[in-house]
Amino acid sequence: MGLVMPTDVPDEGAVAASTALLTDHYELTMLEAALRSGRASRRCVFEVFARSLPSGRRYGVVAGTGRLLEALRDFRFGDAEIADLANRTIVDDATLSFLADYRFDGEVSGYAEGECYFPGSPVLVVESDFAHGVLLETLVLSILNHDCAVASAASRMTGAAGTRPCIEMGSRRTHEWAGVAAARAAYVAGFATTSNLEAGRRWQVPTTGTSAHAFTLLHDDEKEAFAAQVDSLGVGTTLLVDTYDVRTAVRTAVEVAGPSLGAVRLDSGDLVELAAEVRAQLDGLGATGTKIVVTSDLDEYAIAALAAAPVDGYGVGTSLVTGSGAPTAGMVYKLVAREGDDGSMVSVAKVSKDKRSVGGRKWALRRRNGNGTAEAEVIGIGALPEDDGDDRPLLVDLVRDGEIVGASPDAVPDGHRRVLDAARARHEASVAELPRSAHQLSRGEPAIPTVYVDTTP
Amino acid sequence: MGLVMPTDVPDEGAVAASTALLTDHYELTMLEAALRSGRASRRCVFEVFARSLPSGRRYGVVAGTGRLLEALRDFRFGDAEIADLANRTIVDDATLSFLADYRFDGEVSGYAEGECYFPGSPVLVVESDFAHGVLLETLVLSILNHDCAVASAASRMTGAAGTRPCIEMGSRRTHEWAGVAAARAAYVAGFATTSNLEAGRRWQVPTTGTSAHAFTLLHDDEKEAFAAQVDSLGVGTTLLVDTYDVRTAVRTAVEVAGPSLGAVRLDSGDLVELAAEVRAQLDGLGATGTKIVVTSDLDEYAIAALAAAPVDGYGVGTSLVTGSGAPTAGMVYKLVAREGDDGSMVSVAKVSKDKRSVGGRKWALRRRNGNGTAEAEVIGIGALPEDDGDDRPLLVDLVRDGEIVGASPDAVPDGHRRVLDAARARHEASVAELPRSAHQLSRGEPAIPTVYVDTTP
Numbered sequence: 001m002g003l004v005m006p007t008d009v010p011d012e013g014a015v016a017a018s019t020a021l022l023t024d025h026y027e028l029t030m031l032e033a034a035l036r037s038g039r040a041s042r043r044c045v046f047e048v049f050a051r052s053l054p055s056g057r058r059y060g061v062v063a064g065t066g067r068l069l070e071a072l073r074d075f076r077f078g079d080a081e082i083a084d085l086a087n088r089t090i091v092d093d094a095t096l097s098f099l100a101d102y103r104f105d106g107e108v109s110g111y112a113e114g115e116c117y118f119p120g121s122p123v124l125v126v127e128s129d130f131a132h133g134v135l136l137e138t139l140v141l142s143i144l145n146h147d148c149a150v151a152s153a154a155s156r157m158t159g160a161a162g163t164r165p166c167i168e169m170g171s172r173r174t175h176e177w178a179g180v181a182a183a184r185a186a187y188v189a190g191f192a193t194t195s196n197l198e199a200g201r202r203w204q205v206p207t208t209g210t211s212a213h214a215f216t217l218l219h220d221d222e223k224e225a226f227a228a229q230v231d232s233l234g235v236g237t238t239l240l241v242d243t244y245d246v247r248t249a250v251r252t253a254v255e256v257a258g259p260s261l262g263a264v265r266l267d268s269g270d271l272v273e274l275a276a277e278v279r280a281q282l283d284g285l286g287a288t289g290t291k292i293v294v295t296s297d298l299d300e301y302a303i304a305a306l307a308a309a310p311v312d313g314y315g316v317g318t319s320l321v322t323g324s325g326a327p328t329a330g331m332v333y334k335l336v337a338r339e340g341d342d343g344s345m346v347s348v349a350k351v352s353k354d355k356r357s358v359g360g361r362k363w364a365l366r367r368r369n370g371n372g373t374a375e376a377e378v379i380g381i382g383a384l385p386e387d388d389g390d391d392r393p394l395l396v397d398l399v400r401d402g403e404i405v406g407a408s409p410d411a412v413p414d415g416h417r418r419v420l421d422a423a424r425a426r427h428e429a430s431v432a433e434l435p436r437s438a439h440q441l442s443r444g445e446p447a448i449p450t451v452y453v454d455t456t457p
Numbered sequence: 458m459g460l461v462m463p464t465d466v467p468d469e470g471a472v473a474a475s476t477a478l479l480t481d482h483y484e485l486t487m488l489e490a491a492l493r494s495g496r497a498s499r500r501c502v503f504e505v506f507a508r509s510l511p512s513g514r515r516y517g518v519v520a521g522t523g524r525l526l527e528a529l530r531d532f533r534f535g536d537a538e539i540a541d542l543a544n545r546t547i548v549d550d551a552t553l554s555f556l557a558d559y560r561f562d563g564e565v566s567g568y569a570e571g572e573c574y575f576p577g578s579p580v581l582v583v584e585s586d587f588a589h590g591v592l593l594e595t596l597v598l599s600i601l602n603h604d605c606a607v608a609s610a611a612s613r614m615t616g617a618a619g620t621r622p623c624i625e626m627g628s629r630r631t632h633e634w635a636g637v638a639a640a641r642a643a644y645v646a647g648f649a650t651t652s653n654l655e656a657g658r659r660w661q662v663p664t665t666g667t668s669a670h671a672f673t674l675l676h677d678d679e680k681e682a683f684a685a686q687v688d689s690l691g692v693g694t695t696l697l698v699d700t701y702d703v704r705t706a707v708r709t710a711v712e713v714a715g716p717s718l719g720a721v722r723l724d725s726g727d728l729v730e731l732a733a734e735v736r737a738q739l740d741g742l743g744a745t746g747t748k749i750v751v752t753s754d755l756d757e758y759a760i761a762a763l764a765a766a767p768v769d770g771y772g773v774g775t776s777l778v779t780g781s782g783a784p785t786a787g788m789v790y791k792l793v794a795r796e797g798d799d800g801s802m803v804s805v806a807k808v809s810k811d812k813r814s815v816g817g818r819k820w821a822l823r824r825r826n827g828n829g830t831a832e833a834e835v836i837g838i839g840a841l842p843e844d845d846g847d848d849r850p851l852l853v854d855l856v857r858d859g860e861i862v863g864a865s866p867d868a869v870p871d872g873h874r875r876v877l878d879a880a881r882a883r884h885e886a887s888v889a890e891l892p893r894s895a896h897q898l899s900r901g902e903p904a905i906p907t908v909y910v911d912t913t914p
Contacts, residue, residue, distance in 0.1 A: 022633040024626065024652040025666025029690060033668065037685030039675050046671070071633070084658045092689075130675050137669075138652075141629035142636055169481065172598035173785040175635035176479040176528070179599055195481040195595075201541045209482025211490065212594075214503070214792035217805040218496050218587050228494030232549075233486060243807050268811045322784040328630040328775055335671035348674040350700050354725045 019071045020081050020102075024138045025090065031131055032095040040131040043339040045361045048110075048124035048144060050117070054152070054326030056443025059434060061155045061427060062123055063185040064147025065113035066407045066419055069398060071139055077102055098131065106132050108399035111364075113407060113419075114188050114427035115394065116434065117148075118377040120450045122362040123331065125395065130338070137333040145331050146178060149323035150185040155431060156300040156324065157316055158190030159439055165192035165313045166303075167208060169295065170321035182321045188423045191316075204417035210265070216243040226256040236262035238293055241278070242269065250278055254285040263291035263312065271296060272309045279310035299324050300441055337361050347381075358452060364394040366433075367451075374433050374448050382456035476528045477538050477559075481595045482547065488588055489552040497588040500796040502818045505567075505581035505601060507574070511609070511783030513900025516891060518612045518884060519580055520642040521604025522570040523864045523876055526855060528596055534559055555588065563589050565856035568821075570864060570876075571645050571884035572851065573891065574605075575834040577907045579819040580788065582852065587795065594790040602788050603635060606780035607642040612888060613757040613781065614773055615647030616896055622649035622770045623760075624665060626752065627778030639778045645880045648777075649770075661874035667722070673700040683713040693719035695750055698735070699726065707735055711742040720748035720769065728753060729766045736767035756781050757898055794818050804838075815909060821851040823890075824908075831890050831905050839913035 034040035053060055077085075077099040086096055106128025117123050124140060126133050158166050168186040171179030171194075183191075183199035193208040194200070200207035211229055219225035226239050235257045241249035241264045253264055264282070266274055271294045282290045294306065295315030303314050319325075334357050340346040349359035363384040367376040368391055378385045384393060398406035407423075409415030431438065438447035491497035510517055534542075534556040543553055563585025574580050581597060583590045615623050625643040628636030628651075640648075640656030650665040651657070657664040668686055676682035683696050692714045698706035698721045710721055721739070723731055728751045739747045751763065752772030760771050776782075791814050797803040806816035820841040824833040825848055835842045841850060855863035864880075866872030888895065895904035 019633070021655040021658055022628070022636070023654050024628060025654055025657075025664045026652060026668055027666070028654070029666050030668045030672045033672065033685045033689035034675060036689045037676065037681070039685070042675060044675065081658075085654075088657060088664070090654070090657075090664070130671075134671060137671075138629050138636075139633060142631065142633035145630050146632040146635070171479070171481060172595050172790075173602050173787075174599065175603040175632055175638055176476070176596060176599035177634040178603070178632035179479070179595075181632055195483060197480050197482055197485070197542075197547070198478040200482075200545060201478055201538075207482045207545070207547070209484070209486050211483055211487045213807045214587075214591060214594075215487045215490065217792045217807070218491060218499060218501065218795055219494065220798070224494070228490045228496070232490035232493045268807075318785055318787075327779040327784045330630075330775075333629075335674050338675055341677070350670045350674070350725075 017074065018076050018078050018081055019074045019139055020077045021084070022139050022142065023135060027135050027137055028085070028091050028095065030134055031098070032091045034130055034134075035095055035098060041129045043345065044128065044130045044133050044335055045337040045345070046126040046133045046137070046333055047122050047336045047362060048140060048331050048333050049120055049122055050329055050331045052119045052330070053446055054323075054330070057152065057326070058438045058440065058444060058447040059116045059118060059152075059431070060148055060329060061151040061189055062111045062113055062115045062117055062144075062148055063151035063188045063423070064143040064181070065110060065398065066416075066423070067147065067181060067184070068140060068143045069404050069407055071143060072104060072136070072399070073404060075104060075136070075139065102132070102135070103402060104128065104132055104136065104399070105402040106399070107401070109395045110398050111394050112396045112423070112426055114423035114425070114430065116430045118446050118448060118450050120358070120379055120452070121377055122364055122379065122395070125361070141331055141333050145328045147181055147185040148329035148331065149327055150182045150321060151189040151427075152329065153300070153324035153326065154186040154189035154191055154320055155427065156441060157303055157314070157320065159431065160300045160303040160307070160441060161314055162307070164311065166190070167192060167293070167313060167315040168194040168196070168320055169315045170317035171196045173318045174321040179321060184420065186320055187420055189427055190424060203420065204414060205420065210238045211240055213240060213243050213267075216240065222249055223252050223256060226253055230257045235260045238263040238265050240265045240267060242267055246274065246278065247281065250281050251285070254282070254287045254290070259286040259288075259290070261287055261290045263293050265293045265295060265315075267295045269296070271306060271311070275306070275309040275311050304441055363455070366392045366394055368392060368433065372433055373435055376448050377450045378453060379450060380453050380455035382454065385453050385455055474531065475533050475535050475538055476531045476596055477534045478541070479596050479599065480592060484592050484594055485542070485548045485552065487591055488555070489548045491587055491591075492552055492555060498586045500802065501585065501587045501590050501792055502794040502802070503583040503590045503594070503790055504579050504793045504819060505597060505788050505790050506577055506579055507786055507788045509576045509787070510903055511780075511787070514609065514783070515895045515897065515901060515904040516573045516575060516609075516888070517605055517786060518608040518646055519568045519570055519572045519574055519605055520608035520645045520880070521600040521638070522567060522855065523873075523880070524604065524638060524641070525597060525600045526861050526864055528600060529561060529593070529856070530861060532561060532593070532596065559589070559592070560859060561585065561589055561593065561856070562859040563856070564858070566852045567855050568851050569853050569880070569883055571880035571882070571887065573887045575903050575905060575907050577815070577836055577909070578834055579821055579836065579852070582818070598788055598790050602785045604638055604642040605786035605788065606784055607639045607778060608646040608884075609786065610757070610781035610783065611643040611646035611648055611777055612884065613898060614760055614771070614777065616888065617757045617760040617764070617898060618771055619764070621768065623647070624649060624750070624770060624772040625651040625653070625777055626772045627774035628653045630775045631778040636778060641877065643777055644877055646884055647881060660877065661871060662877065667695045668697055670697065670700045670724075673697065679706055680709050680713060683710055687714045692717045695720040695722050697722045697724065699724055703731065703735065704738065707738050708742070711739070711744045711747070716743040716745075716747070718744055718747045720750050722750045722752060722772075724752045726753070728763060728768070732763070732766040732768050761898055820912070823849045823851055825849060825890065829890055830892055833905050834907045835910060836907060837910050837912035839911065842910050842912055
């Protein structure tokens with residue numbers, strides 16, 4: 001495996017040594033049965049896609065690719081994992097022996113991190129024998145379903161915020177490690193900073209933070225609290241002004257910090273009205289450069305509603321980490337082609353009732369008109385559809401012959417940040433080329449249609 | 458710290474060595490400022506509670522306590538954490554030095570795992586100086602908000618399922634580590650098993666699994682696939698019968714496995730109608746003991762709608778791990794009392810605009826009538842409210858003088874399972890004593906009112 005980690009990033013504080021048991025029991029029983037039936041060695045193509053976007057959404061955003069490749073690198077059944085599976089008699093000895101030697105040796109391609117996706121987009125394509133590919137289903141879906149859900153919500157928020165920065169502060173509202181991943185996904189989708197210290201260490205996402213109501217309540221009065229904070233963090237800090245009376249607090253804040261006070265934060269009340277009042281008060285006190293940050297249960301709609309208010313930054317928590325109503329991206333991992341008896345690949349798909357799939361290996365292209373505006377998600381079954389001249393192929397190589405070749409940080413101190421900044425730039429460009437309807441927060445159809453084309457050579 | 462781990466559970470595959478950076482940046486800047494202002498050593502009481510239940514819910518379920526105590530044990534700023542914070546200049550040297558020596562030395566009490574809670578219930582009470590207590594906010598909330606959200610949804614599902622088992626299979630729809638925690642929380646709330654192998658290893662939750670559509674599609678035909686599965690897993694296995702045509706698949710399944718086939722699984726279609734048809738067909742084929750398991754995007758409402766259908770078990774994924782519409786429990790961690798200048802404790806609370814809190818240290822009692830039915834959540838401010846004779850105090854000791862005293866697994870091979878089984882029994886009893894309205898799935902008020910009583914001695 002070729003992934004080189006930046007040398008200054010301590011890995012032990014981040015994820016488990018092995019990710020192999022973050023897997024559904026049935027992946028292993030399927031493996032055991034396929035090893036016995038002799039079909040485990042059949043070449044297979046698995047595809048990850050969403051049947052639809054969350055209700056009313058115009059586009060989705062791919063995130064988690066970098067995390068996935070590291071999790072794939074750590075997908076090893078070591079002595080501890082094998083002993084546990086043996087102890088619980090999950091699978092037979094032949095399967096345990098296979099698992100002990102397991103190294104993913106196939107190919108993975110996918111949409112680059114930050115890229116937009118639509119219903120049916122082949123966000124990830126895994127090609128290997130059945131045994132090697134089937135085991136990855138749960139881990140691949142967990143990472144992509146979570147991170148894409150957060151990034152897709154985050155993209156709507158940064159879109160609504162325009163040039164004003166969004167601050168991610170939702171760690172406390174989600175699982176402790178999901179918070180770290182959410183901070184990373186939000187950064188890909190344009191958030192400026194996160195509150196999460198582990199996201200800073202693990203992924204080099206910039207972190208920020210000042211104080212909570214508890215800090216004010218700890219002190220004898222607001223003035224003592226503000227003075228303590230300014231003494232420690234400097235006049236550039238952000239003072240929280242809604243513990244007692246906002247008007248009094250703003251006066252006290254400028255009295256303590258002077259007119260160069262960095263910012264004040266409002267965490268409750270009618271923010272549109274309050275922001276205007278506080279702006280006028282700050283200006284009256286000569287603190288014309290002091291910013292106003294708001295943080296009270298915001299989502300993309302609340303952010304949009306504050307567009308005309310004198311607000312300089314948005315802190316977003318709950319709605320970000322819970323995907324703003326869509327906490328999972330609903331992606332599935334489906335077998336779409338497998339080797340037949342004659343060695344050629346056969347398209348396969350579930351055909352009964354609902355949840356049908358489109359069989360066959362897929363390639364994808366974003367069709368764009370002469371102005372560079374996206375017009376369709378063209379999915380070729382069998383080969384890459386023909387480029388009209390302005391189009392953009394969407395699948396990039398991630399793993400070749402088991403070696404990670406995509407989204408790897410260079411071995412430099414800010415390696416992870418560079419990977420994330422590239423994804424962030426990609427997200428911005430991908431969203432910018434979508435038609436205007438993509439930027440509407442109202443419920444509607446996907447911004448561009450998905451078109452399937454039979455491109456069998 | 459007194460927590461003894463069962464010796465056969467490998468810890469390294471589970472969580473990070475240190476949980477200390479799963480923390481918001483502002484907890485550390487508050488600490489720094491409070492160390493400088495001299496207020497960091499003030500005795501404080503922090504309280505975790507939900508201002509309200511998710512819209513329309515009748516009760517919430519506490520889960521995650523056991524995870525929290527282990528995370529607390531691992532909340533240490535080791536060399537790697539200190540070096541990272543220093544490298545990023547998050548806080549000053551005096552604060553780094555404090556963090557390097559940090560060991561939580563205070564008291565924690567809380568609702569026992571599995572217990573029901575209501576708006577305002579003091580689910581966790583942390584007492585220590587400001588410095589030691591403030592640092593725990595993010596980690597405490599992450600664990601409780603996630604695990605309580607999942608357990609609260611799970612409880613509605615197992616309630617709707619009655620005596621039929623529920624199988625947790627949502628790992629793929631949430632963050633990879635959130636899935637492990639969700640499996641644990643679901644088990645507390647009565648789920649029978651999980652698909653998640655790491656939950657089996659880490660928390661000793663029973664795991665199960667058989668096969669997916671991919672396994673059928675891998676083989677030349679359904680018969681070959683069924684034969685392979687039965688060969689490997691025995692006739693007691695569950696065969697998935699909706700890849701092609703259900704009627705044909707059921708016939709093939711009994712043909713291959715015989716009338717002792719364990720179960721068939723339906724993962725799509727109109728399950729009420731389909732279950733009845735399949736039951737009749739199975740009975741006609743003599744497979745009267747073969748069970749029917751259903752697994753298609755179920756939530757508590759779908760489970761309730763299947764109550765009269767011949768279904769023997771429910772597999773639940775997405776809606777379980779996303780809290781069935783309420784992916785976070787909305788709990789907050791608030792300073793409610795702190796030491797004053799004279800050494801006595803002073804009640805404190807935010808008073809501006811919305812998000813007001815009730816200040817003062819709280820104790821809680823579940824008021825019950827003579828029949829043992831719960832009537833109110835009585836919260837005493839200052840001391841434990843008087844017991845009417847049938848009441849039940851709700852706070853139990855979890856940490857005393859920094860030593861973990863609650864919810865610790867005994868050092869036996871099935872130590873974690875025993876702790877979970879105790880929580881599971883507690884959940885069952887706590888739900889059983891609620892009034893009938895608690896068991897309605899329809900939207901409504903909390904099943905019992907929360908009553909605040911001034912019990913200041």
